[in-house]
Amino acid sequence: MTGPATGPSADIVLDRVGFAYPGGTEMVFDLTVPAGQIMALMGPSGSGKSTLLSLIAGFETPRSGRILIGGRDIAPLSPAARPVTMVFQENNLFAHLDVAANVGLGRAPNLRLTASDRADVADALALVGLAGKEKRLPRELSGGERQRVALARVFVRNRPVLLLDEPFASLGPALRQDMLAIVADLQRKTGMTVVMVTHNPDDARAIAPHLAFLENGQVVETGATDHMFSHKGGAALGRYLGDARS
Amino acid sequence: MTAGPPRAGFAALAFIALLVAGAGAGLLLEAMRAPQALIVAPDAYLLRVVRFTLWQALLSTVLSVVPAIFVARALAGHPTFPGRTLVLRLFALPLALPPLVAALGILALFGRSGLIADLYAALGGGRWPGIYGLAGILVAHTFFNLPLATRFLLQALDTVPADQWRLASQLGMNARARFRFIEWPAIRASLGGVAGIVFMLCVTSFTIVLVLGGGPAATTLEVAIYQALRFDFDPARALVLTGLQLALTGFALYLLFRLGADLTAEANPSVSARRFSAPGTGERLANLCLIVLAATYVAAPLAAVLVAGLRADLPRLAGEAAVHRAAATSLVLAVCAATLCLMLTYALVRTRHALAGARAASPASLAERAMDQGAGLVLVVPPIVLGAGWFILLRHFADAFAIAPIMVITVNAVMAMPFALRALRPAHDAAAERHDRLCASLGITGFTRLRLIDWPALRRPFLTAFAFAMALSLGDLGVIALFGSDQVQTLPYLLFARLGSYRTADAAGLALVLAVLCFALMLLVDQRGRTSS
Numbered sequence: 001m002t003g004p005a006t007g008p009s010a011d012i013v014l015d016r017v018g019f020a021y022p023g024g025t026e027m028v029f030d031l032t033v034p035a036g037q038i039m040a041l042m043g044p045s046g047s048g049k050s051t052l053l054s055l056i057a058g059f060e061t062p063r064s065g066r067i068l069i070g071g072r073d074i075a076p077l078s079p080a081a082r083p084v085t086m087v088f089q090e091n092n093l094f095a096h097l098d099v100a101a102n103v104g105l106g107r108a109p110n111l112r113l114t115a116s117d118r119a120d121v122a123d124a125l126a127l128v129g130l131a132g133k134e135k136r137l138p139r140e141l142s143g144g145e146r147q148r149v150a151l152a153r154v155f156v157r158n159r160p161v162l163l164l165d166e167p168f169a170s171l172g173p174a175l176r177q178d179m180l181a182i183v184a185d186l187q188r189k190t191g192m193t194v195v196m197v198t199h200n201p202d203d204a205r206a207i208a209p210h211l212a213f214l215e216n217g218q219v220v221e222t223g224a225t226d227h228m229f230s231h232k233g234g235a236a237l238g239r240y241l242g243d244a245r246s
Numbered sequence: 247m248t249a250g251p252p253r254a255g256f257a258a259l260a261f262i263a264l265l266v267a268g269a270g271a272g273l274l275l276e277a278m279r280a281p282q283a284l285i286v287a288p289d290a291y292l293l294r295v296v297r298f299t300l301w302q303a304l305l306s307t308v309l310s311v312v313p314a315i316f317v318a319r320a321l322a323g324h325p326t327f328p329g330r331t332l333v334l335r336l337f338a339l340p341l342a343l344p345p346l347v348a349a350l351g352i353l354a355l356f357g358r359s360g361l362i363a364d365l366y367a368a369l370g371g372g373r374w375p376g377i378y379g380l381a382g383i384l385v386a387h388t389f390f391n392l393p394l395a396t397r398f399l400l401q402a403l404d405t406v407p408a409d410q411w412r413l414a415s416q417l418g419m420n421a422r423a424r425f426r427f428i429e430w431p432a433i434r435a436s437l438g439g440v441a442g443i444v445f446m447l448c449v450t451s452f453t454i455v456l457v458l459g460g461g462p463a464a465t466t467l468e469v470a471i472y473q474a475l476r477f478d479f480d481p482a483r484a485l486v487l488t489g490l491q492l493a494l495t496g497f498a499l500y501l502l503f504r505l506g507a508d509l510t511a512e513a514n515p516s517v518s519a520r521r522f523s524a525p526g527t528g529e530r531l532a533n534l535c536l537i538v539l540a541a542t543y544v545a546a547p548l549a550a551v552l553v554a555g556l557r558a559d560l561p562r563l564a565g566e567a568a569v570h571r572a573a574a575t576s577l578v579l580a581v582c583a584a585t586l587c588l589m590l591t592y593a594l595v596r597t598r599h600a601l602a603g604a605r606a607a608s609p610a611s612l613a614e615r616a617m618d619q620g621a622g623l624v625l626v627v628p629p630i631v632l633g634a635g636w637f638i639l640l641r642h643f644a645d646a647f648a649i650a651p652i653m654v655i656t657v658n659a660v661m662a663m664p665f666a667l668r669a670l671r672p673a674h675d676a677a678a679e680r681h682d683r684l685c686a687s688l689g690i691t692g693f694t695r696l697r698l699i700d701w702p703a704l705r706r707p708f709l710t711a712f713a714f715a716m717a718l719s720l721g722d723l724g725v726i727a728l729f730g731s732d733q734v735q736t737l738p739y740l741l742f743a744r745l746g747s748y749r750t751a752d753a754a755g756l757a758l759v760l761a762v763l764c765f766a767l768m769l770l771v772d773q774r775g776r777t778s779s
Contacts, residue, residue: 057687058686058687059683059686059687078686078689079683079686079687079689080686080687080688080689080690080691081689084687085687086683086687088683088684091680091681091683091684092684094681094684094698094699095680095703096702096703097698097702105688105690105698106688109688109689109690109691109694110690110694110697110698111698157688
């Protein structure tokens with residue numbers, strides 16, 4: 001179950017990926033995320049950020065174009081077989097399973113875990129600061145702790161790509177900083193390629209050296225985060241930020 | 247999603263289609279063998295049966311729904327009196343009670359040797375005339391449908407916003423004005439649907455007419471089909487009757503859809519809005535009388551089942567081999583029917599959800615709508631018609647009585663599907679909403695998914711649906727009446743046989759056993775539900 005075909009670091013290429021919801025606008029995505037880097041996706045609501053992640057994760061099927069991860073076309077792969085882990089805004093955990101089981105599902109979807117699997121689960125939980133809470137149920141955890149469990153599962157699953165669909169949007173500023181630190185730490189340890197949707201420029205500045213800006217179902221700008229935030233980015237990004245750039 | 251929708255749903259749909267098609271084929275083959283049977287002149291008997299079927303259904307509907315308006319109004323007007331919850335729970339009981347048991351209760355109460363008859367004689371009234379015929383049918387139908395209609399209408403009244411009641415008290419509306427401007431519009435909106443449902447239930451009512459009808463003067467189409475097959479052995483006549491019954495139920499269903507009936511009523515506890523001016527003394531007294539009367543009407547036959555059952559020689563019954571065999575047969579058949587029902591329903595629910603997810607915002611496909619309403623459509627084809635079709639088909643190839651267990655299991659399973667669907671679907675869809683993407687991304691599929699994810703989340707609705715299906719099957723006298731024989735007897739069949747040979751006390755004892763079994767099932771679900779939530 002572990003170790004998909006691609007190596008620990010893999011770039012993501014979206015090559016004219018077309019998609020539309022029934023009755024919705026046509027979207028066409030062109031984007032390259034360098035291997036082993038963190039990229040933030042920003043853009044107004046409905047610009048296609050979450051859709052882009054869903055296409056990579058396999059929850060939506062493109063009408064045209066190709067998606068390559070580590071040079072390999074992933075179109076024929078089911079969501080579970082893709083070299084990808086996605087963390088959602090909510091519902092990352094099964095409410096009736098305890099913390100250890102929720103993390104363990106990342107290693108074996110039937111929960112048949114070996115002793116070394118269990119040790120890995122414990123290590124991952126320690127890494128996100130939840131050591132000793134293996135037997136808790138999700139409802140006994142705070143919102144931040146629940147997302148930590150999801151991140152622990154990312155670690156156990158060990159796929160080359162991590163997609164974050166605003167998983168920290170509902171947390172307060174201090175908690176969010178902690179979580180971003182965990183993501184950055186996770187990325188350093190594993191060399192994953194991370195794509196993270198966010199509405200908050202500070203999140204992007206904190207851990208993402210790369211930034212892509214989306215509008216109306218297209219990637220309209222990409223570049224280094226610092227560069228784009230320093231008034232050198234385009235007018236669309238400026239409008240979105242209300243030009244609070246310093 | 248790259249994977250196609252689960253195929254299990256299509257298999258379930260095919261199974262239901264096969265069940266209906268087999269019955270249809272039986273009827274068609276028979277029609278082709280003897281086409282002249284179809285052009286029988288509408289003789290007096292046929293006309294009388296059709297007229298009586300419609301007449302009793304119409305009367306039952308009026309007698310159930312009109313009083314229900316006022317009982318519901320009384321209950322809505324007093325949202326907090328002590329015993330209100332008890333009354334509402336009492337009104338939910340008939341739903342879990344097999345019609346056969348209710349019929350026995352009514353006989354024990356109003357029958358020629360019933361409790362009322364004793365009272366009547368003691369008061370010097372002479373010989374009590376009994377209750378067979380139209381009167382018995384109407385009493386039984388109102389016993390079932392008055393509480394049902396009351397609960398539906400109470401739900402409609404509960405949707406009146408609290409601000410309207412504030413307004414009413416501020417404007418100084420009296421009871422008449424409140425009824426006219428607030429309550430009646432809310433009731434009227436759902437009255438058509440409620441009446442339609444009650445009418446439908448009464449047109450297809452079999453057991454009650456069979457037990458309480460008593461004679462050719464009070465026979466409905468369904469009972470006539472049964473008599474044509476079991477006693478006269480006249481498949482041609484059964485065919486004509488079945489055709490008429492199908493047309494009639496089809497018409498009733500058409501009415502139901504036209505009236506926009508919402509069949510998804512759930513047994514939610516009623517939360518009526520607080521009233522801001524207390525009703526006058528006169529109105530309160532009237533409401534109290536109404537509620538007490540209605541509660542007594544529902545409780546009395548239940549109590550009669552208990553009293554008459556306890557009067558029976560229960561120890562002797564418990565020692566009889568025939569009773570043991572019938573009880574074992576009933577339990578095994580009911581467990582099988584409930585299991586099959588859940589498997590079919592779960593398959594339909596899963597596939598429907600997958601299809602709905604795959605189509606996103608585009609209109610629902612035919613397949614998806616079939617999953618949605620396939621089970622509901624079975625209601626158009628009454629169990630007796632299904633049974634009759636298969637009976638006619640199979641008598642050419644095999645001993646129709648030998649396949650009794652299979653017929654009882656499949657028909658009862660399919661008959662319980664609308665209830666199971668109502669219990670399972672909302673819970674399943676809500677859980678799927680939360681779990682689908684996560685399961686897809688973690689690769690949790692198939693049996694692993696059922697074991698780890700769906701079963702823990704759906705255990706409660708599963709149990710509820712199972713208990714409902716099992717209770718329905720345990721108490722059913724539809725299919726077994728056609729297919730039952732000395733070899734295959736269920737408890738209801740045995741009960742009916744004892745009643746037929748005038749062993750009324752035995753019948754009352756068996757009715758009590760059936761009632762206890764059904765209520766125990768419901769209670770079990772209730773308890774499990776409360777402890778696990």
